[in-house]
Amino acid sequence: MNNKQRTATIKEKKYPYFTWVDIQDPSDEEANELVTAKGLSPILVKDSLQAGHLPKLEPIEEGYFMILRACTQEVDKPTSIIDFSNKIAFFVFKDRLITIHRAEYAFLDSAPPHIKHVDALVLHIVDNMVDSFQEPVENLSNKIDDMENHIFTKKGSNLTLEQLYFLKSKARIGKKLIGLIQTVINELAVGKGHKSRLQDIKDSLTAHHLLYDEAVEDTNGLLDSYLSVTAQKSNDVMKVLTIFSAFFLPLTFIAGIYGMNFDVMPELRRQNGYFYTLGVMVLICLIVFLWFKRKRFF
Template sequence: MAQFKKDFGKFEWLDIEKPKQTELIDLTHPFLIDVNLLDDALEHGHLPKLEKHGAFTFMIFRAFTVEPHLNHTTVAKLSNKIAFLIKEENLITIHQKPFDFLKKLKDQEFKDPEELMLAIVLEMLLTFEAPVNWLSDKMDDNEKEIFLKKHGKVSMEQLYYQKAKARICRKLLQFSHNVLNQLVVKPENVSNLQDIRESIVNYMLQLDEAIEDAQSILNTHLSLTAQKSNDVMKLLTIFSAFFLPLTFIVGVYGMNFNNIPELHWQWGYYITWAIMITISVVIYLWFKRKKFV
């Protein structure tokens, strides 16, 4: 376990990294914090939430913490959380993984715990910018692959992971937005809170577009695949229509019986060829009229 404590004059910030349950209980004992809140703070995959308990407001937010291209499809693998316990004179942050932006914030000055908390939440929100942009670029690449390349193919596996990642990010941002809508801050911090809300809405809109694009690309891919199958079947049907009557004629006159009258005709061979050519021409003209070819 690692901990950092800083006194800003009007309030104190206690940052706790990777604590065990007993260590966390001992550290927060002077604050009389409900043990259920500490259990939520330690739970690995907990979604964003807000809960008031006595003088403390308890919140959880999650930050995107993996490379955007990695194929993960769960909240716990794509993100990590920070739990906040905030009141007038104290801010306690609890997390299992290190965050680089916390090191930067430790060197800055803040007027009150709300301002510091909002600064941390903003940094957590900005971690979603890279996956949002990556997903947007991937959807563009997929569309170009399908519509601009003659034999464009899209990996259904990668498209699944991209859609799942967009859906999970959208869910996390929606929960975070709900938490921020419940949060009441001092008048001097309202502007910062509103900026964070607007940024979340912007990211959610981009993720909505990515999800819609993924579904559209999937439908288009399936349609093109079905169309290619139909084209193959159409071609096979046309060949069958041409060769079935010709095969019938060849089969009849290929039988080894002496009493087939046409076998003794002087012009029988040429007449048979004429009949087969005529049948082929008639079939072709009929297909042409019906716009099958």
């Protein structure tokens, strides 16, 4: 749909002491109208509509502006935070809250009806955004365990280096994103009665960061294991080829000599020369076999 034809979904909810206006997927024209009607900074409204904007916290007159990202989708081949998450922009004032976002969030419709302070609503939304990272990191850990099992079994031949790379990319992006959110939340100031809820959110972020950090380490180890197993398989193939070469090289040498078309070759005139030559070949193979076994090559 063309940007000019798109119509934003605007929901306004009045609480006893403040008003919440939620705006989903506004067009550029609607964003400009929002700047005029709500008295918002055009630069910050533009930031709130920018798809790849990173989390941040910025003080504004009589409040603050904040951008956070929630994990709303899982793709097989993530290359950036846009593939992994979507954002919500918050304009927070004492008597009103304005949220702007592109994607649809189910938890925005489940806000408790009896909220008395704008900080409580902000923390409710933030808490749900942080929780959105829990299931993806658990799925990531399960995939890592499955791939580790595949690598050390015959099923490992189905894996590719590309799959491991994107698994590592997902862990790396998740860790980076959680770290950025942590920085913003650590700077967030709320009323005295809401500090306990804020601390719970910080604890959840710390737990998620540890899980993603562990996932990054596991994917690095997984990649090293895959390369090691692949190299071992290549070495095994080369070992087999080397053993065959050691057996057939002297035999080929003998066959090459007696395949030359010279008239004066005494062995060619012997009645049992063929059998003598075969016997020498068998003896050579036996000597090579005993030597390999003594050196424990097999």
